Amino acid sequence: MTQTSTPASVATSAAPPLQKQTTVGNYFVTNYPPYAFWKPDFVPEFEAALERPPESGTPLGVYVHIPFCRKRCHFCYYKVYTDKDASQVRAYLDAVLQELAFYAGKPFVGARPIRFVYFGGGTPSYLSENQLRHLTDEMKRLLPWEQAEEVTFEAEPGTLTDHKLKAIRDLGVTRLSLGIEHFDDHILEINGRAHRSREIARAYAYAREIGFPQINIDLIAGMVEETEERWRETVAQAVALAPDSVTIYQMEVPYNTTIYQRMKAEGKLEAPVADWDTKRAWVDHAFREFERAGYSVNSTSTVVKDPAKTRFVYRQQLFSGADLLSVGVASFGHLNGTHYQNHHEFDPYVSALTAGRSPVYRALTPTPEERYIREFMLLLKLGAVSRSAFTAKFGRDPVEQFAGPLQQLKETGHLTLEGDAIRLDRAGLLKVDLLIRAFFKPEHQGTKYA
Numbered sequence: 001m002t003q004t005s006t007p008a009s010v011a012t013s014a015a016p017p018l019q020k021q022t023t024v025g026n027y028f029v030t031n032y033p034p035y036a037f038w039k040p041d042f043v044p045e046f047e048a049a050l051e052r053p054p055e056s057g058t059p060l061g062v063y064v065h066i067p068f069c070r071k072r073c074h075f076c077y078y079k080v081y082t083d084k085d086a087s088q089v090r091a092y093l094d095a096v097l098q099e100l101a102f103y104a105g106k107p108f109v110g111a112r113p114i115r116f117v118y119f120g121g122g123t124p125s126y127l128s129e130n131q132l133r134h135l136t137d138e139m140k141r142l143l144p145w146e147q148a149e150e151v152t153f154e155a156e157p158g159t160l161t162d163h164k165l166k167a168i169r170d171l172g173v174t175r176l177s178l179g180i181e182h183f184d185d186h187i188l189e190i191n192g193r194a195h196r197s198r199e200i201a202r203a204y205a206y207a208r209e210i211g212f213p214q215i216n217i218d219l220i221a222g223m224v225e226e227t228e229e230r231w232r233e234t235v236a237q238a239v240a241l242a243p244d245s246v247t248i249y250q251m252e253v254p255y256n257t258t259i260y261q262r263m264k265a266e267g268k269l270e271a272p273v274a275d276w277d278t279k280r281a282w283v284d285h286a287f288r289e290f291e292r293a294g295y296s297v298n299s300t301s302t303v304v305k306d307p308a309k310t311r312f313v314y315r316q317q318l319f320s321g322a323d324l325l326s327v328g329v330a331s332f333g334h335l336n337g338t339h340y341q342n343h344h345e346f347d348p349y350v351s352a353l354t355a356g357r358s359p360v361y362r363a364l365t366p367t368p369e370e371r372y373i374r375e376f377m378l379l380l381k382l383g384a385v386s387r388s389a390f391t392a393k394f395g396r397d398p399v400e401q402f403a404g405p406l407q408q409l410k411e412t413g414h415l416t417l418e419g420d421a422i423r424l425d426r427a428g429l430l431k432v433d434l435l436i437r438a439f440f441k442p443e444h445q446g447t448k449y450a
Protein backbone atom coordinates (compact mmCIF):
# COMPACT_ATOMS: atom_id res chain seq x y z
CA MET A 1 0.00 0.00 0.00
CA THR A 2 1.25 3.45 -0.76
CA GLN A 3 0.02 6.15 1.49
CA THR A 4 1.03 9.59 0.36
CA SER A 5 -1.03 11.78 2.64
CA THR A 6 0.81 13.21 5.60
CA PRO A 7 -0.74 12.54 8.98
CA ALA A 8 -1.32 15.48 11.23
CA SER A 9 1.10 15.68 14.13
CA VAL A 10 0.57 13.05 16.82
CA ALA A 11 -0.02 14.31 20.31
CA THR A 12 2.09 12.79 23.03
CA SER A 13 0.75 11.53 26.29
CA ALA A 14 1.94 9.43 29.16
CA ALA A 15 1.62 5.65 29.05
CA PRO A 16 -0.76 4.27 31.70
CA PRO A 17 0.86 2.92 34.85
CA LEU A 18 2.08 -0.64 34.47
CA GLN A 19 -0.38 -2.76 36.38
CA LYS A 20 0.97 -5.68 38.38
CA GLN A 21 -1.99 -7.79 39.49
CA THR A 22 -4.21 -9.44 36.91
CA THR A 23 -7.53 -7.63 37.14
CA VAL A 24 -10.53 -7.86 34.84
CA GLY A 25 -10.37 -6.30 31.38
CA ASN A 26 -8.80 -6.65 27.96
CA TYR A 27 -5.05 -6.24 28.06
CA PHE A 28 -3.97 -6.92 24.48
CA VAL A 29 -4.17 -4.31 21.74
CA THR A 30 -4.97 -5.79 18.35
CA ASN A 31 -6.29 -2.83 16.38
CA TYR A 32 -6.64 0.93 16.37
CA PRO A 33 -8.61 3.12 16.98
CA PRO A 34 -10.21 1.19 19.89
CA TYR A 35 -13.39 -0.72 19.09
CA ALA A 36 -15.48 1.56 21.31
CA PHE A 37 -15.12 4.21 18.58
CA TRP A 38 -16.57 2.00 15.82
CA LYS A 39 -20.24 3.00 15.34
CA PRO A 40 -23.38 1.88 13.44
CA ASP A 41 -23.59 5.46 12.08
CA PHE A 42 -20.40 4.85 10.06
CA VAL A 43 -21.65 1.73 8.23
CA PRO A 44 -22.53 3.80 5.09
CA GLU A 45 -18.80 4.69 4.85
CA PHE A 46 -18.05 0.97 4.72
CA GLU A 47 -20.71 0.41 2.05
CA ALA A 48 -19.19 3.21 -0.02
CA ALA A 49 -15.70 1.68 0.40
CA LEU A 50 -16.94 -1.55 -1.21
CA GLU A 51 -17.90 0.30 -4.36
CA ARG A 52 -14.42 1.80 -4.94
CA PRO A 53 -11.58 -0.02 -6.69
CA PRO A 54 -8.78 -1.15 -4.36
CA GLU A 55 -5.94 1.15 -3.33
CA SER A 56 -2.97 0.39 -5.52
CA GLY A 57 -0.69 -2.33 -4.14
CA THR A 58 -2.88 -3.29 -1.16
CA PRO A 59 -3.02 -7.09 -0.74
CA LEU A 60 -6.31 -8.84 0.04
CA GLY A 61 -6.83 -11.68 2.50
CA VAL A 62 -9.89 -13.54 3.77
CA TYR A 63 -10.79 -14.42 7.37
CA VAL A 64 -13.59 -16.92 8.07
CA HIS A 65 -14.96 -17.11 11.60
CA ILE A 66 -16.22 -20.48 12.83
CA PRO A 67 -17.86 -19.77 16.21
CA PHE A 68 -18.45 -23.35 17.41
CA CYS A 69 -16.59 -25.16 20.21
CA ARG A 70 -17.07 -28.45 22.04
CA LYS A 71 -16.92 -26.68 25.39
CA ARG A 72 -16.45 -23.11 26.60
CA CYS A 73 -13.02 -22.56 28.19
CA HIS A 74 -13.22 -20.60 31.43
CA PHE A 75 -10.91 -17.88 30.11
CA CYS A 76 -12.68 -17.51 26.77
CA TYR A 77 -14.23 -14.15 25.90
CA TYR A 78 -15.11 -14.90 22.28
CA LYS A 79 -18.59 -15.33 20.97
CA VAL A 80 -18.72 -19.13 20.83
CA TYR A 81 -21.57 -21.63 20.69
CA THR A 82 -21.47 -25.10 22.18
CA ASP A 83 -25.11 -26.00 21.59
CA LYS A 84 -25.76 -25.73 17.85
CA ASP A 85 -27.02 -28.80 16.00
CA ALA A 86 -26.00 -29.87 12.48
CA SER A 87 -28.82 -27.92 10.81
CA GLN A 88 -27.86 -24.72 12.62
CA VAL A 89 -24.21 -25.22 11.68
CA ARG A 90 -25.27 -25.71 8.07
CA ALA A 91 -27.44 -22.56 8.17
CA TYR A 92 -24.43 -20.67 9.54
CA LEU A 93 -22.09 -21.93 6.81
CA ASP A 94 -24.66 -20.99 4.17
CA ALA A 95 -24.89 -17.49 5.70
CA VAL A 96 -21.09 -17.19 5.53
CA LEU A 97 -21.17 -18.24 1.88
CA GLN A 98 -23.96 -15.75 1.15
CA GLU A 99 -21.83 -13.07 2.74
CA LEU A 100 -18.86 -14.01 0.57
CA ALA A 101 -21.06 -14.08 -2.54
CA PHE A 102 -22.24 -10.54 -1.70
CA TYR A 103 -18.63 -9.31 -1.56
CA ALA A 104 -17.20 -11.33 -4.44
CA GLY A 105 -18.57 -9.10 -7.22
CA LYS A 106 -17.84 -5.75 -5.56
CA PRO A 107 -15.37 -3.24 -7.07
CA PHE A 108 -13.09 -3.27 -3.99
CA VAL A 109 -11.88 -6.79 -4.95
CA GLY A 110 -10.58 -5.52 -8.30
CA ALA A 111 -8.21 -7.91 -10.03
CA ARG A 112 -6.56 -8.86 -6.75
CA PRO A 113 -5.80 -12.50 -6.03
CA ILE A 114 -6.46 -13.74 -2.49
CA ARG A 115 -3.05 -13.53 -0.82
CA PHE A 116 -3.84 -15.33 2.44
CA VAL A 117 -6.74 -17.12 4.12
CA TYR A 118 -7.36 -17.64 7.83
CA PHE A 119 -9.94 -19.97 9.38
CA GLY A 120 -10.31 -18.86 12.98
CA GLY A 121 -12.72 -19.23 15.81
CA GLY A 122 -14.07 -20.64 17.87
CA THR A 123 -12.88 -23.95 16.57
CA PRO A 124 -12.77 -24.42 12.78
CA SER A 125 -11.85 -28.08 13.33
CA TYR A 126 -15.22 -28.54 15.09
CA LEU A 127 -16.72 -28.78 11.57
CA SER A 128 -17.20 -32.23 10.07
CA GLU A 129 -15.34 -33.20 6.93
CA ASN A 130 -18.52 -32.77 4.87
CA GLN A 131 -19.20 -29.35 6.32
CA LEU A 132 -15.61 -28.32 5.67
CA ARG A 133 -15.73 -29.52 2.11
CA HIS A 134 -19.03 -27.75 1.46
CA LEU A 135 -17.63 -24.51 2.88
CA THR A 136 -14.29 -24.53 1.13
CA ASP A 137 -15.51 -25.80 -2.27
CA GLU A 138 -18.00 -22.95 -2.41
CA MET A 139 -15.45 -20.44 -1.16
CA LYS A 140 -13.04 -21.42 -3.90
CA ARG A 141 -15.80 -21.00 -6.47
CA LEU A 142 -16.69 -17.51 -5.22
CA LEU A 143 -13.21 -16.17 -4.50
CA PRO A 144 -10.51 -18.58 -5.70
CA TRP A 145 -7.65 -18.89 -3.24
CA GLU A 146 -5.62 -21.75 -4.70
CA GLN A 147 -2.70 -19.37 -5.19
CA ALA A 148 -2.76 -17.96 -1.67
CA GLU A 149 0.67 -17.86 -0.04
CA GLU A 150 -0.72 -19.12 3.24
CA VAL A 151 -3.90 -20.82 4.45
CA THR A 152 -4.09 -21.03 8.24
CA PHE A 153 -6.50 -23.31 10.06
CA GLU A 154 -7.01 -23.25 13.84
CA ALA A 155 -7.66 -26.64 15.41
CA GLU A 156 -8.47 -28.05 18.81
CA PRO A 157 -6.53 -31.32 19.26
CA GLY A 158 -9.51 -33.31 20.57
CA THR A 159 -11.52 -32.67 17.39
CA LEU A 160 -8.86 -34.08 15.09
CA THR A 161 -9.28 -37.61 13.82
CA ASP A 162 -6.73 -38.85 11.29
CA HIS A 163 -9.37 -38.58 8.60
CA LYS A 164 -10.21 -35.02 9.44
CA LEU A 165 -6.56 -34.01 9.54
CA LYS A 166 -6.11 -35.44 6.04
CA ALA A 167 -9.20 -33.59 4.84
CA ILE A 168 -7.87 -30.33 6.30
CA ARG A 169 -4.52 -30.81 4.63
CA ASP A 170 -6.18 -31.71 1.31
CA LEU A 171 -8.25 -28.57 1.21
CA GLY A 172 -5.02 -26.60 0.93
CA VAL A 173 -4.09 -25.65 4.49
CA THR A 174 -0.44 -24.64 4.72
CA ARG A 175 -0.34 -23.60 8.37
CA LEU A 176 -2.05 -25.74 10.98
CA SER A 177 -2.38 -23.93 14.30
CA LEU A 178 -3.00 -26.26 17.23
CA GLY A 179 -4.63 -24.79 20.34
CA ILE A 180 -2.64 -26.86 22.83
CA GLU A 181 -2.40 -24.16 25.57
CA HIS A 182 -0.82 -26.53 28.13
CA PHE A 183 0.33 -30.15 28.43
CA ASP A 184 -0.80 -30.78 32.00
CA ASP A 185 -4.20 -32.51 32.18
CA HIS A 186 -5.08 -30.95 35.52
CA ILE A 187 -4.46 -27.43 34.18
CA LEU A 188 -6.43 -28.22 31.03
CA GLU A 189 -9.33 -29.56 33.06
CA ILE A 190 -9.48 -26.84 35.69
CA ASN A 191 -9.47 -24.19 32.95
CA GLY A 192 -12.35 -25.82 31.08
CA ARG A 193 -10.43 -27.01 28.02
CA ALA A 194 -12.08 -29.83 26.08
CA HIS A 195 -8.91 -31.74 25.12
CA ARG A 196 -6.27 -33.66 27.10
CA SER A 197 -2.55 -34.35 26.60
CA ARG A 198 -3.13 -37.77 25.01
CA GLU A 199 -5.08 -36.10 22.19
CA ILE A 200 -2.31 -33.53 21.69
CA ALA A 201 0.33 -36.22 21.18
CA ARG A 202 -1.79 -38.19 18.73
CA ALA A 203 -2.96 -35.20 16.66
CA TYR A 204 0.49 -33.62 16.50
CA ALA A 205 2.22 -36.84 15.46
CA TYR A 206 -0.26 -37.51 12.67
CA ALA A 207 -0.23 -33.89 11.45
CA ARG A 208 3.56 -34.18 11.16
CA GLU A 209 3.33 -37.54 9.44
CA ILE A 210 1.04 -36.27 6.68
CA GLY A 211 3.26 -33.27 6.01
CA PHE A 212 1.59 -29.98 6.85
CA PRO A 213 4.07 -27.36 5.61
CA GLN A 214 3.89 -25.46 8.91
CA ILE A 215 2.60 -26.40 12.36
CA ASN A 216 2.15 -23.74 14.99
CA ILE A 217 1.20 -24.50 18.57
CA ASP A 218 -0.47 -22.09 20.99
CA LEU A 219 0.39 -22.00 24.69
CA ILE A 220 -0.97 -19.81 27.50
CA ALA A 221 1.24 -18.66 30.38
CA GLY A 222 -0.62 -18.13 33.64
CA MET A 223 -3.76 -20.24 33.47
CA VAL A 224 -5.63 -20.90 36.71
CA GLU A 225 -3.49 -23.05 39.08
CA GLU A 226 -0.37 -22.61 36.95
CA THR A 227 2.87 -23.05 38.87
CA GLU A 228 6.49 -22.44 38.01
CA GLU A 229 7.13 -26.17 37.90
CA ARG A 230 4.15 -27.02 35.70
CA TRP A 231 4.99 -24.19 33.30
CA ARG A 232 8.59 -25.32 32.97
CA GLU A 233 7.43 -28.85 32.25
CA THR A 234 4.99 -27.60 29.61
CA VAL A 235 7.73 -25.55 27.94
CA ALA A 236 10.04 -28.58 27.95
CA GLN A 237 7.35 -30.68 26.27
CA ALA A 238 6.69 -27.97 23.71
CA VAL A 239 10.40 -27.76 22.85
CA ALA A 240 10.50 -31.55 22.49
CA LEU A 241 7.67 -31.48 19.94
CA ALA A 242 9.80 -29.18 17.72
CA PRO A 243 6.91 -27.28 16.07
CA ASP A 244 7.71 -24.76 13.34
CA SER A 245 6.43 -21.91 15.46
CA VAL A 246 4.97 -21.33 18.89
CA THR A 247 2.59 -18.59 20.01
CA ILE A 248 2.63 -17.92 23.74
CA TYR A 249 -0.14 -15.79 25.19
CA GLN A 250 -0.14 -14.20 28.61
CA MET A 251 -3.43 -14.96 30.35
CA GLU A 252 -5.84 -12.03 30.42
CA VAL A 253 -9.27 -12.07 32.08
CA PRO A 254 -11.78 -10.03 30.05
CA TYR A 255 -15.28 -9.25 31.33
CA ASN A 256 -17.31 -11.93 29.61
CA THR A 257 -15.26 -14.89 30.84
CA THR A 258 -16.42 -17.56 33.27
CA ILE A 259 -13.46 -16.64 35.46
CA TYR A 260 -14.71 -13.06 35.78
CA GLN A 261 -18.28 -14.21 36.49
CA ARG A 262 -16.89 -16.18 39.44
CA MET A 263 -14.78 -13.23 40.61
CA LYS A 264 -17.88 -11.02 40.50
CA ALA A 265 -19.97 -13.53 42.44
CA GLU A 266 -17.25 -13.74 45.09
CA GLY A 267 -16.70 -9.95 45.16
CA LYS A 268 -13.05 -10.28 44.07
CA LEU A 269 -11.14 -7.68 42.07
CA GLU A 270 -8.05 -9.75 41.47
CA ALA A 271 -8.22 -12.74 39.11
CA PRO A 272 -7.09 -16.13 40.45
CA VAL A 273 -4.12 -16.21 38.09
CA ALA A 274 -0.48 -15.11 38.29
CA ASP A 275 0.37 -11.41 38.23
CA TRP A 276 1.70 -9.79 35.05
CA ASP A 277 5.34 -9.79 36.11
CA THR A 278 5.18 -13.53 36.75
CA LYS A 279 3.49 -14.20 33.42
CA ARG A 280 6.11 -12.13 31.61
CA ALA A 281 8.85 -14.07 33.42
CA TRP A 282 7.21 -17.33 32.33
CA VAL A 283 7.06 -16.24 28.68
CA ASP A 284 10.66 -15.06 28.97
CA HIS A 285 11.63 -18.50 30.28
CA ALA A 286 9.88 -20.11 27.30
CA PHE A 287 11.59 -17.73 24.86
CA ARG A 288 14.99 -18.60 26.37
CA GLU A 289 14.37 -22.34 26.21
CA PHE A 290 13.32 -22.10 22.58
CA GLU A 291 16.31 -19.91 21.78
CA ARG A 292 18.54 -22.60 23.30
CA ALA A 293 16.92 -25.01 20.87
CA GLY A 294 17.77 -22.72 17.92
CA TYR A 295 14.50 -20.78 17.61
CA SER A 296 14.22 -16.99 17.12
CA VAL A 297 11.81 -14.65 18.89
CA ASN A 298 9.95 -12.67 16.24
CA SER A 299 7.17 -10.89 18.13
CA THR A 300 5.84 -10.24 21.62
CA SER A 301 4.35 -13.74 21.62
CA THR A 302 6.03 -15.91 18.99
CA VAL A 303 9.12 -17.95 18.32
CA VAL A 304 9.99 -19.63 15.02
CA LYS A 305 12.32 -22.47 14.24
CA ASP A 306 13.50 -21.22 10.85
CA PRO A 307 12.69 -17.55 10.20
CA ALA A 308 13.77 -17.85 6.56
CA LYS A 309 11.25 -20.62 5.92
CA THR A 310 8.52 -20.05 8.45
CA ARG A 311 6.59 -16.89 7.87
CA PHE A 312 3.24 -15.83 9.24
CA VAL A 313 1.82 -14.04 6.22
CA TYR A 314 -1.54 -13.23 7.85
CA ARG A 315 0.03 -11.32 10.73
CA GLN A 316 2.66 -9.59 8.60
CA GLN A 317 0.10 -8.46 6.04
CA LEU A 318 -2.48 -7.38 8.57
CA PHE A 319 0.03 -5.37 10.56
CA SER A 320 1.21 -3.71 7.34
CA GLY A 321 -2.21 -2.44 6.26
CA ALA A 322 -3.54 -5.25 4.03
CA ASP A 323 -7.25 -5.46 3.34
CA LEU A 324 -9.01 -8.21 5.27
CA LEU A 325 -12.35 -9.48 4.02
CA SER A 326 -13.69 -10.96 7.19
CA VAL A 327 -16.85 -13.05 7.24
CA GLY A 328 -18.86 -14.68 10.00
CA VAL A 329 -20.57 -13.66 13.19
CA ALA A 330 -18.78 -10.90 15.16
CA SER A 331 -15.81 -10.89 12.79
CA PHE A 332 -13.64 -7.79 12.32
CA GLY A 333 -12.33 -6.69 8.93
CA HIS A 334 -10.79 -3.79 7.08
CA LEU A 335 -11.56 -2.92 3.45
CA ASN A 336 -10.48 0.05 1.35
CA GLY A 337 -9.64 2.20 4.36
CA THR A 338 -12.62 1.35 6.60
CA HIS A 339 -12.75 -0.96 9.63
CA TYR A 340 -15.95 -2.94 10.15
CA GLN A 341 -17.48 -5.55 12.44
CA ASN A 342 -20.39 -7.91 11.86
CA HIS A 343 -23.34 -8.52 14.18
CA HIS A 344 -22.02 -10.24 17.27
CA GLU A 345 -25.05 -12.46 17.90
CA PHE A 346 -25.77 -15.63 15.93
CA ASP A 347 -29.47 -15.11 15.04
CA PRO A 348 -29.25 -11.47 13.82
CA TYR A 349 -26.18 -12.41 11.79
CA VAL A 350 -27.81 -15.41 10.10
CA SER A 351 -31.18 -13.74 9.61
CA ALA A 352 -29.65 -10.58 8.08
CA LEU A 353 -28.00 -12.70 5.42
CA THR A 354 -31.01 -14.95 4.93
CA ALA A 355 -33.07 -11.81 4.27
CA GLY A 356 -30.43 -10.51 1.83
CA ARG A 357 -29.25 -7.71 4.15
CA SER A 358 -25.70 -6.78 5.17
CA PRO A 359 -24.58 -8.27 8.50
CA VAL A 360 -22.23 -5.33 9.24
CA TYR A 361 -23.12 -3.70 12.51
CA ARG A 362 -20.50 -1.01 13.11
CA ALA A 363 -17.64 0.64 11.25
CA LEU A 364 -14.99 3.33 11.41
CA THR A 365 -12.80 4.98 8.78
CA PRO A 366 -9.49 5.78 10.47
CA THR A 367 -7.97 9.14 9.58
CA PRO A 368 -4.52 9.13 7.92
CA GLU A 369 -3.08 9.98 11.34
CA GLU A 370 -4.84 6.99 12.91
CA ARG A 371 -3.64 4.66 10.15
CA TYR A 372 -0.14 5.87 10.82
CA ILE A 373 -0.45 5.17 14.55
CA ARG A 374 -2.08 1.79 13.93
CA GLU A 375 0.65 0.51 11.68
CA PHE A 376 3.49 1.81 13.81
CA MET A 377 2.21 0.29 17.04
CA LEU A 378 1.34 -3.06 15.43
CA LEU A 379 4.80 -3.32 13.87
CA LEU A 380 6.35 -2.50 17.23
CA LYS A 381 4.66 -5.66 18.54
CA LEU A 382 7.08 -7.52 16.25
CA GLY A 383 9.97 -6.02 18.21
CA ALA A 384 11.40 -3.42 15.82
CA VAL A 385 10.28 -0.92 13.18
CA SER A 386 12.46 0.13 10.25
CA ARG A 387 12.55 3.91 10.37
CA SER A 388 13.44 4.29 6.69
CA ALA A 389 10.81 1.81 5.44
CA PHE A 390 8.12 3.44 7.56
CA THR A 391 9.14 6.91 6.37
CA ALA A 392 9.17 5.77 2.74
CA LYS A 393 5.67 4.35 3.07
CA PHE A 394 4.02 7.24 4.89
CA GLY A 395 6.18 10.21 3.89
CA ARG A 396 6.86 11.11 7.51
CA ASP A 397 9.63 10.03 9.88
CA PRO A 398 8.23 8.24 12.97
CA VAL A 399 11.14 9.49 15.06
CA GLU A 400 9.92 13.04 14.47
CA GLN A 401 6.26 12.15 14.53
CA PHE A 402 6.45 10.28 17.85
CA ALA A 403 9.27 12.28 19.45
CA GLY A 404 7.49 12.52 22.82
CA PRO A 405 6.37 8.88 23.34
CA LEU A 406 9.65 7.53 21.95
CA GLN A 407 11.60 9.69 24.38
CA GLN A 408 9.45 8.38 27.29
CA LEU A 409 10.10 4.80 26.23
CA LYS A 410 13.81 5.47 25.82
CA GLU A 411 13.89 6.79 29.38
CA THR A 412 12.35 3.55 30.66
CA GLY A 413 15.32 1.77 29.06
CA HIS A 414 13.02 -0.46 26.97
CA LEU A 415 13.49 1.27 23.61
CA THR A 416 16.55 2.11 21.57
CA LEU A 417 17.20 3.80 18.24
CA GLU A 418 19.97 1.77 16.62
CA GLY A 419 20.76 2.94 13.12
CA ASP A 420 17.58 2.36 11.16
CA ALA A 421 15.80 0.27 13.83
CA ILE A 422 13.40 1.52 16.48
CA ARG A 423 13.75 -1.48 18.77
CA LEU A 424 12.30 -2.79 22.03
CA ASP A 425 14.36 -4.83 24.46
CA ARG A 426 13.00 -8.18 25.71
CA ALA A 427 11.35 -6.69 28.81
CA GLY A 428 9.70 -4.02 26.67
CA LEU A 429 8.56 -6.58 24.10
CA LEU A 430 6.89 -8.65 26.81
CA LYS A 431 4.75 -5.68 27.89
CA VAL A 432 4.44 -3.96 24.53
CA ASP A 433 0.62 -3.94 24.75
CA LEU A 434 0.89 -1.50 27.64
CA LEU A 435 3.71 0.55 26.14
CA ILE A 436 2.06 1.17 22.77
CA ARG A 437 -0.84 2.98 24.40
CA ALA A 438 1.57 5.92 24.64
CA PHE A 439 1.15 6.37 20.87
CA PHE A 440 -2.65 6.67 21.04
CA LYS A 441 -4.31 10.02 20.39
CA PRO A 442 -5.41 11.70 23.65
CA GLU A 443 -9.10 10.93 23.04
CA HIS A 444 -8.27 7.21 22.82
CA GLN A 445 -6.21 7.08 26.00
CA GLY A 446 -7.82 5.20 28.83
CA THR A 447 -10.64 3.69 26.75
CA LYS A 448 -11.74 0.17 27.54
CA TYR A 449 -10.15 -1.77 24.72
CA ALA A 450 -12.77 -4.23 23.56
Ligand code: SF4
Nearest residue numbers: 069072073076121122
Ligand atom coordinates in the same frame (compact mmCIF):
# COMPACT_ATOMS: atom_id res chain seq x y z
S1 SF4 B 1 -11.47 -23.38 22.23
FE1 SF4 B 1 -10.87 -21.21 21.98
S2 SF4 B 1 -12.68 -20.20 21.16
FE2 SF4 B 1 -13.35 -22.20 21.96
S3 SF4 B 1 -14.04 -21.77 24.05
FE3 SF4 B 1 -11.87 -22.35 24.19
S4 SF4 B 1 -10.73 -20.40 24.05
FE4 SF4 B 1 -12.84 -20.01 23.35
